Every structure is written in C-alpha cells, then in structure tokens.
Amino acid sequence: MPTQIKYFILAILINCSFLASSQTEETQENNRVKDSIENYLTKASHAINTAQLATALENITLAKELAVENQNKTYKAKTNSVLAELYLELGDLKSAKEQIENAIKIQIEEKDEIALANSYNICGSISIKLRDFENAKKHLELAYSLIEKNNLERLEGPVKINIGLLALEMNELDHAIKHFNSALPKIEALEQSYYKAKLYTNKARAQMAMGLLDDAIATNALAMQIGSEMKYLEIQSESFELYSQIYEKKEEFNTSLLNLKSHQQFKDSLFNINKEIIAQDARAKLNMEDDKVKIEELEEENKQQQKSLKLGRLTTILSIALITILSLLTLSLYKNNNLRARANELLQNKNTELILAKENAERASEAKVQFLSTITHELRTPLYAVTGLTHLLLEESPTPNQKEHLNSLKFSGEYLLSLINNILDLNKLEANKVEIENTSFNLQKRINDVLIALGKSAKDRNNKLHYEFDKSIPIKLKGDPLKISQILINLIGNSIKFTQNGDIWIKVKMINRIENKVFLNFEIKDNGVGISDKKQQSIFENFTQGSVQINRKFGGTGLGLSIVKNLLSLMDSEIKLESELGQGSRFHFDLKFEVFEDIVSNYQEEAKKIDYGVMVDKRVLVVEDNKINQLITRKILEKNKMICDVADNGDIAVNKAKNNEFDLILMDIHMPGISGIEATKLIREFDTEIPIVALTAVTLDDNLDEFYNNGFNDIIPKPYKTEEFFTKLHKALSKKQTTS
Incomplete structure (x- = not known):
C-alpha cells in the first residue's frame, strides 16, 4: 500500500475519533446543562413555597441564563413557568400571566405534555386570582386531562386543590370540600407537605363559609402545624388570618384580634422580603428581548473576545445599577420608617377622636332606645282597640262580605x-x-x-x-x-x-x-x-x-x-x-x-282544646286606664260568661283587690299614678295566691325577668290574639283551681 494512502487513512481515522470524542463531550455538556437547569428550578420552586423569594429569584436567574445561552426552548419554557409562580407569589399577576402564556405557547409547539400539564395548572391558579373563572376552569380541565393521559401522579393533588379553590371562589362550597377531600389521599401518599398545608387552609375557609366554625378551626390547626414544622411563612400567615376571621364570626373578638396581629407580623415580614426581591429584580436578566438575545448570540459566535469584554462591562454596569438600587432602597426604607412614625402618631390622634365619637354615639343610642320604648307603648295601645273590636265584630255573625273585610282588617x-x-x-x-x-x-x-x-x-x-x-x-x-x-x-x-x-x-x-x-x-x-x-x-x-x-x-x-x-x-x-x-x-x-309535622305547638291549636267551663262565673278584675280597651276586654270576658270588674288605675286596683275576692287580675303596666308593676308588688304583700297576668303594650324582649320577679304569673302582649289570650287565662285559672 502506498505511503500516501496510509497517511490519508490514518488522518481519516484520527478525524473520526476526534469527531466522536467531540460529540460525546457535547452530549455530556448538554446533559450537564439540563441537570443544572432542573436543579436550579427545583430549588426555586421550593424557595417560593417557603417564602424565600430572594433564593428563588437567584435560582430562576441562573436557570434562565443557561437556557438562553444554550438556546434550549424546552427549559426556557420551564423557566418561564417557575418565574410565573414567583410573580404570582409577589402579587404581580400581569407579569405572571405573560410568563405562563409564553411557556404554554412554547410547550404546545414542542409537544411537551408533561411540562404543559404543570403550566396549565399554574395558569388556572393565576386566572382564579384574576377572578377569570371561565379561563381558570378551561386550563384546569386541560391540566387534569394531561395528568390522566400521562399518569402524572405528583400533579394530581395540586390540580384538584386548584379545582376546589375555583369552586370555593364561585361559592360552590359543597363541591369545594368534595375536591379537597378527593385530593388528600394522593397528596399524603406522595408526602407533598406544602400542598397538604394549602389544602387544609382552603378547606377550612370553605368550612367557615358554610358556618362550620369548629370544623374550620380544627382543619386550620392542621395547616398551621405543617406551616410551622416546614417553615412555610405564607401558610402560617394565611392560617393566622383565617383564625382571626373564624373567631370574629364566633364573636370571640380578643382571640380574633391576637390572630390578626400575628397575621400582620407575618404579612409585614413577607412584604419586606418582596420589596428586597423587587429591588434585586431590575429585569435585566429575566425579561431579555428576543432581538437582543439574537444579537448577543451573533456576537458570541463571531467575536468571542469582544463578548468577554462586553460581558465584563455588563457585569460592571449591573453591579453599579444594583448598588444604586440598594442605596435608593435604603433611603426609601429610612423615609418609610419616618412616615410610619408619623402615621402612628396620626392613628393615635384618630383613635382618640374615634373613642369620643363612640361615646357620643352610645349616648345618642341610649336616648333613641328611651324614645323607642315610649313611642312603642303609645302606638300599640290604639292597635289593641283595632284588633279587639275586629275580634268582637267577627264573633257577631257578619255577612260573608263583611267577614272578608273584617279578616282583611284583622x-x-x-x-x-x-x-x-x-x-x-x-x-x-x-x-x-x-x-x-x-x-x-x-x-x-x-x-x-x-x-x-x-x-x-x-x-x-x-x-x-x-x-x-x-x-x-x-x-x-x-x-x-x-x-x-x-x-x-x-x-x-x-x-x-x-x-x-x-x-x-x-x-x-x-x-x-x-x-x-x-x-x-x-x-x-x-x-x-x-x-x-x-x-x-x-x-x-x-x-x-x-x-x-x-x-x-x-x-x-x-x-x-x-x-x-x-x-x-x-x-x-x-x-x-x-x-x-x-x-x-x-x-x-x-x-x-x-x-310542618302535625304537632301542636301554637296557641291556635291549644285554644281548640281549652275547657271553657273552667272560666264560667270566674271573677276577673281588669286594671286598665284606656276606656276603649276596658270596654273591649270586658265584652270579650263577659261573652265567655265571666264576671268582670274594672279599675281605672293602680291605686283603685289595690283597694279593690284588698276588699273583694277575685279569681284573676288582668293588669296594665303604664297607667297614671302608680304603675302596674308597683300595684302588683303592693297586692302581693297581702295576697300571694291570686293569678296576676300583665296585659301590656311594652316590648317584652328585654323585660321578662322584671315581670316575673315582681309577682306576675304570666304576660299577654297587646294587641293580643284571642287564642293566646284565652289559652293563658285558662292556664292561670286552672292552676289556681288546682292549688285551692
């Protein structure tokens, strides 16, 4: 084989080996980058749950830098998804919605159903906060369908919690409780402590809305226990606020106030953390525009040395910007403390004014109560004549047409x-x-x-x-x-x-x-x-x-x-x-x-069972200063074969009771001279047996004990219904007959 061919083959083998080695190194580098991004995002999610938002922002920033640097759309979308959770925690719902929509758009293009299920769930949570219930329901249903399709057990519980929360916000309380209960077994099995605490908090909120206050306290205690053990500051803050609302409904105002103060301390703490996070977040790293990213990529490919220089300059600029922002924040905090001191002074002055206003209002209320007590009697007394005369006319066989009018008058x-x-x-x-x-x-x-x-x-x-x-x-x-x-x-x-x-x-x-x-x-x-x-x-x-x-x-x-x-x-x-x-x-x-079950529980039914024979020939003393009322009461009694005598005031009543024998005394309360209560006390000095029934137009809500303590056996409010009138008279006379 010619030497040139040998060298050529050797060169090809060396080149292939170099390419294989390069590809292996590239694969390993890609895997390392993916692992780093996953690690940063996991840390960020945990930090959000424990309200360590500075740590969350730091990890999201690192993850996004790696995703942009490596042009990995999948992890860029995942970063946007976690960033949406951070903005949701900070209360910046507009930014949260923008980030999650960007994530969903990429994940739909990439057909990344596992990540998409999580993004749909986050989008549903944001929509609930925005009170866009239709959009929330749509995305939560999409999330649940992907969970069932891909068997994503770790997402099943959180999605059910959000579905329950949606039902709670829509005041569908029974459905909310149902969803929370169905989510609990899966969350407990997977030991998802944060979501378990969130579940108990929202379930307690639903129980409170249903009026199950003791159940709500017990459920909220479970959430508080998890929040304390796991250091979930947000859970603890929500639990204290919920305790305050529950005890306010139970009218245990001191306990409610203590819990409200604890909630405010957590809220202030979380608010200060949020301010620090916002100060750190200059949006220099998290909201880079696509055009700038492309320019940086071209510069990185074509001018490696210039890129290093620009990165150094950018770092310097960001450092200066960060130092400037921190300085401004320090100045702002100083001014804020001064404003708080002045605000506290103003609040104390306002509190003093409110106490004075409250005392004035209480005095005015007492005057109004006195006026109402007087005017009540004056209005009810003529009404007694109206209802009494109507009853007498109904007893005198009126024509059907007259009876209809009299019933209408009654x-x-x-x-x-x-x-x-x-x-x-x-x-x-x-x-x-x-x-x-x-x-x-x-x-x-x-x-x-x-x-x-x-x-x-x-x-x-x-x-x-x-x-x-x-x-x-x-x-x-x-x-x-x-x-x-x-x-x-x-x-x-x-x-x-x-x-x-x-x-x-x-x-x-x-x-x-x-x-x-x-x-x-x-x-x-x-x-x-x-x-x-x-x-x-x-x-x-x-x-x-x-x-x-x-x-x-x-x-x-x-x-x-x-x-x-x-x-x-x-x-x-x-x-x-x-x-x-x-x-x-x-x-x-x-x-x-x-x-209504057919059980006798009113005077109309009781009146039908009265033995009116007990009343025949019974002597009754009617103590009443109003002549019309005397006439009506006397006619009603005599119509039922009772013997009636009349006293115009309390003094006459005492003398007649002392010098005559009566079976019953009907005593008005407000009369000229001595009142009905005073007259009753005088009669009780020489006769403790005779039944005395108060026939009065006063309001009985707060006065019952006073009547019974001063010697009355019963009370009939005016204007009375005849059924109640005869039922109580029969009761008093029957009791006297039994004792005698």
Missing part, C-alpha cells in the same frame, strides 16, 4: 303591628338582634290574605294581580309568617304603587325538596315605571326612593325595600332586582322552610 292590624315593630327596631335589624320566629303556617293562605289586603289598592290603580302558586308546595310550613307577609306586602305594594293600568305577577315555585326541607323561589314582577341602573345600586338603602320626582308623586318613607333586604338577610337570603326604565321591575328571592 290581618292588616297584625301586619301594622309587625311594621311598627320593624320600623322602630330598624337598628336591631341591622345589628342582627331581631329574632326569627319558627311557627307553623299555611303559606298559600298567608299570601291570599296579603293579596286581599292589597286588592283595593291594586283596583284603585286599575292593576291586575296574577297569582301562581306551585301545587307541589306542602300545605303547612314552619317559619315566620308575619315577616313573610311584611316582605310580600312591601314588594307587592311597591309594584302596585309604581304601576298604573298594568299587570303584577306573584309567583311562588318549589326549587327543591330535601327530606323535610323545601327550597322556594318567590317572584314579584310588574310592567310599571321601572328603575334606572344608577338607582338600582341604592334603592335598598334606608329612606331611599327612585328620585325626588317619584317621592313627590308617589309618596312613602323609602323604608320598605330596606326592611325587605334586612329581613331576607336575617333569613339567610338576599333580594335580587332586574329592572329597565319604562319596562317594569322583577324582584325575586329564595327561602328555605321546614315542612
């Missing part, structure tokens, strides 16, 4: 009493101090009574009332019939008032029934004048009407819709309004009732 009297109570106690409504009764009633009949009471008003304005009642609704329900009537009278009356020559539709339908509970929808719709969009925002406020012109034309206090809103709030519901000027208005709301 119903209106009851409603007027309820309306007076609600107007006078509007402050109690807003403070949630008004109690909801729970008695049996016929809802269909109750609404019929409302329509009869409002029929004349509708007819006067030439309006037609259309009533639709779902026949599947049980006949008897348990609830507060007077407050239901008040709500409907206000809403239907409002429609009648603002509609002329039109139609008003009243619809009640059953939405659902679960065991002994029914869920009903009420709708009141008219084709009247309507309400503008601007006024719809304030129409439910106190003393508010559509406009000055409407107030002049239609009149009214502007309290009706405010009372409706407050009453529905007490019943765990809310009023909804749809309206358009000139087209009419639609009010609707949902209420939950229990189906």
Whole structure:
C-alpha cells in the first residue's frame, strides 16, 4: 500500500475519533446543562413555597441564563413557568400571566405534555386570582386531562386543590370540600407537605363559609402545624388570618384580634422580603428581548473576545445599577420608617377622636332606645282597640262580605303591628338582634290574605294581580309568617304603587325538596315605571326612593325595600332586582322552610282544646286606664260568661283587690299614678295566691325577668290574639283551681 494512502487513512481515522470524542463531550455538556437547569428550578420552586423569594429569584436567574445561552426552548419554557409562580407569589399577576402564556405557547409547539400539564395548572391558579373563572376552569380541565393521559401522579393533588379553590371562589362550597377531600389521599401518599398545608387552609375557609366554625378551626390547626414544622411563612400567615376571621364570626373578638396581629407580623415580614426581591429584580436578566438575545448570540459566535469584554462591562454596569438600587432602597426604607412614625402618631390622634365619637354615639343610642320604648307603648295601645273590636265584630255573625273585610282588617292590624315593630327596631335589624320566629303556617293562605289586603289598592290603580302558586308546595310550613307577609306586602305594594293600568305577577315555585326541607323561589314582577341602573345600586338603602320626582308623586318613607333586604338577610337570603326604565321591575328571592309535622305547638291549636267551663262565673278584675280597651276586654270576658270588674288605675286596683275576692287580675303596666308593676308588688304583700297576668303594650324582649320577679304569673302582649289570650287565662285559672 502506498505511503500516501496510509497517511490519508490514518488522518481519516484520527478525524473520526476526534469527531466522536467531540460529540460525546457535547452530549455530556448538554446533559450537564439540563441537570443544572432542573436543579436550579427545583430549588426555586421550593424557595417560593417557603417564602424565600430572594433564593428563588437567584435560582430562576441562573436557570434562565443557561437556557438562553444554550438556546434550549424546552427549559426556557420551564423557566418561564417557575418565574410565573414567583410573580404570582409577589402579587404581580400581569407579569405572571405573560410568563405562563409564553411557556404554554412554547410547550404546545414542542409537544411537551408533561411540562404543559404543570403550566396549565399554574395558569388556572393565576386566572382564579384574576377572578377569570371561565379561563381558570378551561386550563384546569386541560391540566387534569394531561395528568390522566400521562399518569402524572405528583400533579394530581395540586390540580384538584386548584379545582376546589375555583369552586370555593364561585361559592360552590359543597363541591369545594368534595375536591379537597378527593385530593388528600394522593397528596399524603406522595408526602407533598406544602400542598397538604394549602389544602387544609382552603378547606377550612370553605368550612367557615358554610358556618362550620369548629370544623374550620380544627382543619386550620392542621395547616398551621405543617406551616410551622416546614417553615412555610405564607401558610402560617394565611392560617393566622383565617383564625382571626373564624373567631370574629364566633364573636370571640380578643382571640380574633391576637390572630390578626400575628397575621400582620407575618404579612409585614413577607412584604419586606418582596420589596428586597423587587429591588434585586431590575429585569435585566429575566425579561431579555428576543432581538437582543439574537444579537448577543451573533456576537458570541463571531467575536468571542469582544463578548468577554462586553460581558465584563455588563457585569460592571449591573453591579453599579444594583448598588444604586440598594442605596435608593435604603433611603426609601429610612423615609418609610419616618412616615410610619408619623402615621402612628396620626392613628393615635384618630383613635382618640374615634373613642369620643363612640361615646357620643352610645349616648345618642341610649336616648333613641328611651324614645323607642315610649313611642312603642303609645302606638300599640290604639292597635289593641283595632284588633279587639275586629275580634268582637267577627264573633257577631257578619255577612260573608263583611267577614272578608273584617279578616282583611284583622290581618292588616297584625301586619301594622309587625311594621311598627320593624320600623322602630330598624337598628336591631341591622345589628342582627331581631329574632326569627319558627311557627307553623299555611303559606298559600298567608299570601291570599296579603293579596286581599292589597286588592283595593291594586283596583284603585286599575292593576291586575296574577297569582301562581306551585301545587307541589306542602300545605303547612314552619317559619315566620308575619315577616313573610311584611316582605310580600312591601314588594307587592311597591309594584302596585309604581304601576298604573298594568299587570303584577306573584309567583311562588318549589326549587327543591330535601327530606323535610323545601327550597322556594318567590317572584314579584310588574310592567310599571321601572328603575334606572344608577338607582338600582341604592334603592335598598334606608329612606331611599327612585328620585325626588317619584317621592313627590308617589309618596312613602323609602323604608320598605330596606326592611325587605334586612329581613331576607336575617333569613339567610338576599333580594335580587332586574329592572329597565319604562319596562317594569322583577324582584325575586329564595327561602328555605321546614315542612310542618302535625304537632301542636301554637296557641291556635291549644285554644281548640281549652275547657271553657273552667272560666264560667270566674271573677276577673281588669286594671286598665284606656276606656276603649276596658270596654273591649270586658265584652270579650263577659261573652265567655265571666264576671268582670274594672279599675281605672293602680291605686283603685289595690283597694279593690284588698276588699273583694277575685279569681284573676288582668293588669296594665303604664297607667297614671302608680304603675302596674308597683300595684302588683303592693297586692302581693297581702295576697300571694291570686293569678296576676300583665296585659301590656311594652316590648317584652328585654323585660321578662322584671315581670316575673315582681309577682306576675304570666304576660299577654297587646294587641293580643284571642287564642293566646284565652289559652293563658285558662292556664292561670286552672292552676289556681288546682292549688285551692
């Protein structure tokens, strides 16, 4: 073989060996770069979870530099994904959304389904924060489909947590709890402590929203335990904030305040960290434009020496910029401390002013309570005459037409009493101090009574009332019939008032029934004048009407819709309004009732079982200063064959009780001379056996103990219902007969 050929073959072999060696070295270098990027991103994710955002930023920066330097799209997208998590933690949702969208775009092009599943999950989390629930649902469903397709067990739990969080934000509380519970076994099996803590925090939030406060405290304690053990500052901060909200709902305000302070300390700490991170992040490394990257790549390929020089200059510039920013940050912190000191001084001054304002408000409130106590009695006393005379007229065999009008008058009297109570106690409504009764009633009949009471008003304005009642609704329900009537009278009356020559539709339908509970929808719709969009925002406020012109034309206090809103709030519901000027208005709301089981639990049922023979020939002393009330009470008693005597004031009552024998005394409270309470105390000095029943128009909410402690056997509030009146009289007389 010629020598030249030998040398040629040897040269080829050497060249091949060199190329193979180069390729091996290149592969090894690529693997080293990938491992480094993966390592940096893993450290960054862990640092984000533990609120070490400076460490997270440092690792993301290193990962992105390597990804850009090696022009690796896959790892550039992964870096953008982790960077989106960092921006989400910092609260920069706009930047977070930009980064995750860039990552998703690259991963779709590269068909990197494993990384894409994680990016979809992060995008869903960002969309929840932005309250873009439709976009969040879309990306979380995409993430879950890729998880199932590729069997990505480590992502299954985090995605279910975000799906549960989406349900929580959309107020679908049962679904939220369901998703959190389904995620827990997988997270525990994989020992994903951070996501386990997040799950417990959000589950506790859902339990709190459902009113399960003790369950929420227990669940939140599990999150706090993990946060403390693993040093998850964000989890600890959220847990303290959640404790504060739960104990506030439990009205344990001192505990709530302590937890709020702990949350604020963590929040301040995290905020300062965020400021340091933002100071370090000049976006010099993390937001490089593609054109600049390409120029740097060309310069690197063609001018290696110039690249080194420029990198040195860039490092110097960045160092100078960083030192400048840190100096500015130091100056800013100094000024911020001065501002805080001044702010604290201002807060102390404001606090002093607020304490004075609070004391003034309390004094004004006491004056208002005294006024309301007086005016309550003055308003209820004439109402006693209305309801009493109505009862007597109903007992005198009226014609059917008269009976209908008298029933309407009776119903209106009851409603007027309820309306007076609600107007006078509007402050109690807003403070949630008004109690909801729970008695049996016929809802269909109750609404019929409302329509009869409002029929004349509708007819006067030439309006037609259309009533639709779902026949599947049980006949008897348990609830507060007077407050239901008040709500409907206000809403239907409002429609009648603002509609002329039109139609008003009243619809009640059953939405659902679960065991002994029914869920009903009420709708009141008219084709009247309507309400503008601007006024719809304030129409439910106190003393508010559509406009000055409407107030002049239609009149009214502007309290009706405010009372409706407050009453529905007490019943765990809310009023909804749809309206358009000139087209009419639609009010609707949902209420939950229990189906009434046939158990006697009200005076109407008890009255049917009374042995009226016990009352015959019994001597009753009626102590009452109002002549009309004397006449009504006396007629009612004598109609049932009882012997009645009357005393105009407390002094006469004491003398008559001392010199005569009575079986029962009905005692008014507010009278000229000595009060009913004082008269009762004097009678009890010489007679401890005779039943004394308070017949009074005062508010009983806070006074029951005072009556019983001063010698009364029972209390009948005025204006009373005859069923309650005779039931309590029968009870008092039967007890006296037994003891004697």
